[in-house]
Amino acid sequence: MRADATRNLDAVLRAAARLFATDSGTRIVDVAAAAGVDQRTVYRRFESREELLLAVYRARLDAVDALIDTILADDEPVLSALRAFAEGGIRISREWPVDIRAAVDTASLRRRQEVDQRMSAFLRRAEREGVIAEGLPERWPLVLLQSQLHCAAHDMPELTPGEAADLVVRAFLGGIGA
Missing domain, CATH: 1.10.10 (Arc Repressor Mutant, subunit A)
Incomplete structure (x- = not known):
């Protein structure tokens, strides 16, 4: 091209x-x-407009896949990988603000499921290494992390991706209690 x-x-x-x-x-x-x-x-x-929307979903998923490849390819310590993923995820959410959860086509659903599986595997590693609690419902860590990233990216635009990532990781790992 x-x-x-x-x-x-x-x-x-x-x-x-x-x-x-x-x-x-x-x-x-x-x-x-x-x-x-x-x-x-x-x-x-x-x-069509629908074909364009599918291309946008693919672009966002490509960016997330690349982030996961970069962050999780190394045997980086869980905490630093989690922090890097949070910052990158917030950046991607701001660059590609379309909500991938709205995708209903088979290809996007399959790719999103693959991304979720890769992140779930990383979060299981975090559990095995004692970074997150054991015994939580299977999808809870992933859903919680995704929700916090979405909130930080879109509801707190005044924060830089780095500042938002620090807050996400702190709240994800320790909650917000005093």
């Missing part, structure tokens, strides 16, 4: 992510305008 075509595609996907996050009825013409491209540029690549 040519460099300008790659830039345009990235601009379209990022604009679509921002717009779909606030208005699920966003039109392709609105995405094109926000991306600074002609709507024909968008239609050459995507036949």
